[in-house]
Amino acid sequence: MYMFIALEGSIELGLLYVLMALGVYISFRILDFPDLTVDGSFTTGAAVSAVMITHGYAPLLATLSGFLAGAVAGTITGLLHTKGKINNLLSGIVMMIALYSINLRIMGKPNTPLFGENTVFSVIPEDYFLVIVPVVIIILKLLVDAFLHTDIGFALRATGDNQRMIRSFGVNTDFTIILGIALSNGLVAMSGALVAQYQGFADISMGVGMIVIGLASVIIGEAIFGHKTVFRATLAVLLGAIVYRMVIALALQLNMNAEDLKLITALIVVAALILPKIQKSLGQKRKILERIREVNNKVENNGRDINA
Amino acid sequence: MLKINHVTKLFNANTVDEKLALSNVNLSLAPSDFVTVIGSNGAGKSTLMNVISGVLKPDDGNVIIDDVEVNKLHEYQRSQWIARVFQDPMAGTSPNMTIAENLSIAYLRGYKRTLNWGLNKKKKHFFKEQLERLGIGLENRLNAKVGLLSGGERQALSLLMATFTKPKILLLDEHTAALDPSRAELISNLTEKVVREFNLTTLMVTHNMAQAIQLGNRLIMMDKGQVIMDIPPSKKQGLTVEDLLHEFTAIKGEELNDDRVILG
Numbered sequence: 001m002y003m004f005i006a007l008e009g010s011i012e013l014g015l016l017y018v019l020m021a022l023g024v025y026i027s028f029r030i031l032d033f034p035d036l037t038v039d040g041s042f043t044t045g046a047a048v049s050a051v052m053i054t055h056g057y058a059p060l061l062a063t064l065s066g067f068l069a070g071a072v073a074g075t076i077t078g079l080l081h082t083k084g085k086i087n088n089l090l091s092g093i094v095m096m097i098a099l100y101s102i103n104l105r106i107m108g109k110p111n112t113p114l115f116g117e118n119t120v121f122s123v124i125p126e127d128y129f130l131v132i133v134p135v136v137i138i139i140l141k142l143l144v145d146a147f148l149h150t151d152i153g154f155a156l157r158a159t160g161d162n163q164r165m166i167r168s169f170g171v172n173t174d175f176t177i178i179l180g181i182a183l184s185n186g187l188v189a190m191s192g193a194l195v196a197q198y199q200g201f202a203d204i205s206m207g208v209g210m211i212v213i214g215l216a217s218v219i220i221g222e223a224i225f226g227h228k229t230v231f232r233a234t235l236a237v238l239l240g241a242i243v244y245r246m247v248i249a250l251a252l253q254l255n256m257n258a259e260d261l262k263l264i265t266a267l268i269v270v271a272a273l274i275l276p277k278i279q280k281s282l283g284q285k286r287k288i289l290e291r292i293r294e295v296n297n298k299v300e301n302n303g304r305d306i307n308a
Numbered sequence: 309m310l311k312i313n314h315v316t317k318l319f320n321a322n323t324v325d326e327k328l329a330l331s332n333v334n335l336s337l338a339p340s341d342f343v344t345v346i347g348s349n350g351a352g353k354s355t356l357m358n359v360i361s362g363v364l365k366p367d368d369g370n371v372i373i374d375d376v377e378v379n380k381l382h383e384y385q386r387s388q389w390i391a392r393v394f395q396d397p398m399a400g401t402s403p404n405m406t407i408a409e410n411l412s413i414a415y416l417r418g419y420k421r422t423l424n425w426g427l428n429k430k431k432k433h434f435f436k437e438q439l440e441r442l443g444i445g446l447e448n449r450l451n452a453k454v455g456l457l458s459g460g461e462r463q464a465l466s467l468l469m470a471t472f473t474k475p476k477i478l479l480l481d482e483h484t485a486a487l488d489p490s491r492a493e494l495i496s497n498l499t500e501k502v503v504r505e506f507n508l509t510t511l512m513v514t515h516n517m518a519q520a521i522q523l524g525n526r527l528i529m530m531d532k533g534q535v536i537m538d539i540p541p542s543k544k545q546g547l548t549v550e551d552l553l554h555e556f557t558a559i560k561g562e563e564l565n566d567d568r569v570i571l572g
Contacts, residue, residue, distance in 0.1 A: 147423070149425060149426055149427070150422070150423045150424060150425060150426055151412070151416060151421040151422055151423070151424055151425075151426050152421050152422065152423055153426065154405070154409055154412060154413050154421075154426040155413065155421050157402070157404070157405055157409075158402040158405060158410075158413055161402040161403060161404050161405060162398075162399070162401065162402045162403065164394075164399055165399060165400055165401060165402055166402070166413065167383050167384045167387070168361070168383070168384075168387055168391070168392050168400070168470075169387055169413055169414055169416070169417050169469075170384050170385070170387040170388055170416070170417050170418060170419075171384055171413075171421065172382070172384050173384070
């Protein structure tokens with residue numbers, strides 16, 4: 001029974017992290033932009049929504065404001081990279097550090113409790129949490145899918161795939177990169193806003209390591225559920241975020257030290273990044289050998305032709 | 309249609325690597341001209357292409373398209389008039405997107421992109437029709453990812469994507485050089501077909517002298533950043549590789565000597 005409650009809790013929390021994982025999917029996979037802003041913007045979303053809720057604003061408005069705050073942070077990262085010509089990793093790191101101070105300014109203290117406050121979850125009866133929240137999350141996932149199938153969405157995907165090509169068809173890649181990173185961090189911040197409301201507080205350090213957790217969710221999801229189409233890939237990311245939480249819950253059940261969790265997450269990501277590469281290089285080697293055999297055959301045949 | 313006036317491009321000014329890639333180049337293309345450009349390594353052919361398309365800004369001189377000076381316009385802005393096929397078959401398409409999605413991106417050349425669906429039945433039908441012209445069966449693989457296509461197939465698709473919106477100017481940058489001979493010939497024939505059909509003003513860089521003679525109505529040869537030979541339509545008919553080599557020696561007082569120039 002205790003196990004089941006832990007599992008249920010991890011699914012609930014996992015659902016809230018889905019938006020963060022989708023954000024990381026957009027920057028990391030679609031735009032090929034490893035964006036570390038995420039560690040800061042997750043907290044920004046939490047901070048903005050928590051402060052607004054404690055000041056009496058409607059929880060839904062507070063959550064959407066969290067999205068906007070994240071999008072602004074992402075826009076600045078995008079500007080640093082495209083207009084400032086700063087390397088993409090570095091622009092994210094710079095923004096992440098800047099956001100630490102900004103988040104403290106927003107909250108005025110390292111922790112903003114929400115106990116007793118109305119949150120977006122207050123209106124949901126406890127038994128229906130695992131019905132309503134998944135529906136909302138799936139709708140948001142479908143919205144992301146739809147966006148990625150519009151003309152602008154196509155341009156965004158091509159930007160991550162082949163910048164030279166998409167520029168030659170008239171797309172300003174500076175714009176698509178900024179747009180993508182803004183959307184990505186908006187989703188991440190919204191996820192932060194939801195997590196803060198779920199756990200009952202926003203904390204200055206709640207975003208630490210978030211990019212790695214996001215990557216782990218994306219990679220685990222893609223490995224288990226595949227990523228042939230955009231629809232399939234976002235579904236995989238959604239499920240990946242939940243599976244990740246379940247793995248963590250399981251690790252805790254097995255009496256693993258909570259302090260080791262981030263190390264385990266890091267190891268999962270490293271393994272998931274390296275294994276496909278090894279697999280691929282082995283596959284390529286096999287293909288090359290096949291091709292060499294083919295070419296050799298051709299050469300022999302040509303020789304015979306000339307003699308004949 | 310396209311005018312290049314006194315264009316000069318100097319790379320690495322005031323260093324040991326200083327190189328005058330283009331030196332006071334003048335070139336004018338009439339509508340539906342198909343000009344082939346040959347020249348040895350470092351003659352400035354690629355730099356010329358990059359200056360026209362906006363990848364590089366000239367240090368001096370200007371580029372005029374259809375009576376509009378485009379010096380200040382970025383590459384993505386010039387793309388409303390200029391289409392380009394690159395040498396690398398990987399460069400002209402988006403590998404993780406499908407054939408239909410790639411065509412949809414190309415279809416909007418010169419238009420604003422909005423939140424409309426990138427694909428619908430009507431567009432797919434149109435793309436299928438366009439793909440049939442290539443005659444290599446791509447019309448049956450609309451939903452295949454472009455990354456799965458062979459180099460020749462990708463280059464054929466790139467050519468279609470560059471041309472089916474009828475751009476004012478088509479730039480071909482050694483677009484058959486990376487393919488094996490039979491594929492190169494296929495792309496070469498397709499190029500001739502679409503350029504004639506759409507009546508495109510075309511500038512094609514090639515290392516292959518035979519191809520330069522076979523295609524187009526006008527031929528220019530570049531050397532050390534300058535146009536040293538400009539063979540008009542009247543004289544291009546009946547031109548042979550020997551004529552070209554002879555002409556080169558007469559102008560430069562030396563033999564044309566470059567491994568990469570294919571005499572064909």
